[in-house]
Amino acid sequence: MEKQTTPFEEMQRYYRQRTLAASKWKEAGGTVVGCVGLSIPEELIIAAGCLPIQVTGDPSVSTTEVGDAYMEDTICPQVCSIHNLLLLGKYDFLDLVIFPHGNDSVRKCYFHVWTEKHDLGMPLPALAVFDMVHTKKYSAGLYVRERMGAFKAFLEEFTGRKISDAAIAAAIEACNENRRLLQKVAALRREDPPRISGTEALQIIGASFFMPKDEHNKLLRTYLEKADELPAREGTRLFASGTIVDNTQLYELVEARNAVIVSEDICTGDRYCDELVDTSREPLDALVDRYHTRSHEGRMVPISESVDYLLKGVRASGAQGVVFNFLRWDDTHTWNYPEQRAALERAGIPSIAFEMQEYRLAGAEQLRTRVDAFVEMIMAGEHE
């Protein structure tokens, strides 16, 4: 008799086999929209009747032969990997790829892919931009509101279908429900002792990026029903910060050293579910509020917001220390780091930073040694 998979195993499967749901959706005649990063309002894509999935990199695929021949490797290596996969045709099944006005690397990648498609004639999916800005001032909020409306109109034109208010409301509710359930997952990580490891959490949260929200919600509900049975996790409580994490390499390495990552301020972790869309507001205003006004993207200014957000997360999770991980050429989070570190020091919270990291984890032995030393230092401090 075939063993029935658990809800966690199901979520893990969707996290690992990232095109699984998209393939099923396409087989059923659906439209799949790829999003580069998590700043794009997926609610509108769902309301348009499409399946949004994240366009991520793959550290196991080298960029040397194809991607690096067209785009210099001196940008964020995760974005280099996305670019490489696009050129390799790994995302050919997508009906559309949307790039947000994110950091320099994402913006550069868009212009490269656009040029490779239009000037070099490479067979790449249709491309679009969701424009945002870098500040939260009044004029910026107005602009993002305009672009939100334009994005809705664009999706209507793209699908040939009007997006009704009811469809937006339903999509917002599905995504909010997803966030509420993931907040429960986050709460289990914050328990003492934690009931879910960081590596597991990345996969539970990450499954949401590659499958329909309703299906993910169903799995989450079943998973949470048996939360009491989840085992206690032993180890020093750590908080992760820095560059996007779209795979489990780093978390696995850290958690194999007598530590548990209990939360993070990374977009692919707990930050994904930190803020719900306010359903009391006009839907597009509410999306602007969620994706712009209340967003905590490291690329934005003022830096003080990223400092406050980190401290709030660390305190809420009861973390004993913070691990900063910066991929090569991360020009956003690294500029926030010295002030974040200083604020942690003032709060008596130790931190460690891994800078200029490769996308495919390199120098693992050295990292393990540094994590060991960091954990020992925290434990020694606790016992003083």
Add this chain to the structure above:
Amino acid sequence: MSPMAEETAFKGERSKKALNASIEATKFHKNYYEEAKQRAARGEAVILANVGIPMEILHAMDIPVIFNPHWSAVCAAKQVSERYLTALNRRGYFRDLGRYCSLPLGYFFDDRPEDAPWGGLPRPTAVVMDPMCDPLIKIGDIMSREVNIPYYVWDRGMIAQPPRKNIWESVDDIEAYSYEEPWRIDFAVRETEGLIAFAEAVSGKSLQKDKLREAMDRSTEQFEYIEKTMDLAATVPTPMRMGDHMANLISTQFYRGHKFGLAQAKRLYEEVKERVEQGVSAYENERIRLMYSGVPNWFSPGFYDSFEEKYGAVFAWMGYLTLVPKSLMRKDASDPVRAAAARYVHYGTELQPPWFPRILVHEAKKFRIDGVVYSKVESCRYLSGSLRLAVRALERSGIPTFEHDADMVDSRDWDDTRVKGKLASFIETLAERRR
């Protein structure tokens, strides 16, 4: 040991200049700083800014402006970049972060203006940055808190549809394209109005529309002179040296719409025109024509003169005088705020594809270039441009390329002999090719 003696042992080489206009430009700029200090001492506002903001507004308001990259270049030329970059690193900023635009932040961290180049900067009244690249807006944020002064980000949106055709062929096409995607221009207008209000608040001055229109017209005329100069500069043999390009980019980068900017552009044009008419070349023995793509080396500008004597290799093209004025030309200033918005909403975009590869091929052909030396600066990815696509396009056009891997202001990793040796090998292959 005095603080100045702590600096790097390497002392850069000065560049040679062929033009009197270049000497004028250098002199003016030093005096401008001195005057800015005197005005600041009298209580006048001085703004520290990046070059991607509508600077015509500040010039029209007669507010002295210190430009972040220029101060970086001055510090590098005076061999103190190590001191300021080290000050940054001591504050916890990683060594691999962008150095060109952060070096002035290191100057403020160092806080020893008495022995800084040119006697240090006047204390700025405010900071204005644009999000041309990620580090800039962060640097402005940190700077404003370090100096305790207000900060304005001239924010802007992102291009959704680059031009399908090569608009670099025509200034009119560039201008027409700049008004596409009007939502971005509308936002840039609001941001520009915000900048005017900010500048008025921090300076106590007010801006008149006519003054702004005059400044916009002035910069357009300035750009037209530079464009005509660059047509002349394509002459073989070249009438301008690399040192002349470097000295004169000051006027197009920092004095757009300023009376000096126009006067300098005219002076440059007239001198180059005269030289071309009289058949006067900048180098005595020009045999190989090189193009330099990227920000030049400010700590050893004489580097570019090192290949003339032995190989007859000259740098006939450098990007600033060509790329910036041509891409910023907005002839219709009837609505000066909208024209300024449309001018700056694309600032720096020409470094991205599809623009960059198209432009380099066009310019290399126009200047009859034998080989392209492109600067790959790991700490400043944005200003390095879209190199791989550009190299592919150039090589498809039969133009050899060479990767020059060095920072524009940080001399800490510079190995003069090694760098010159590598470039000399490339030049030898070009010489062989010509034979």
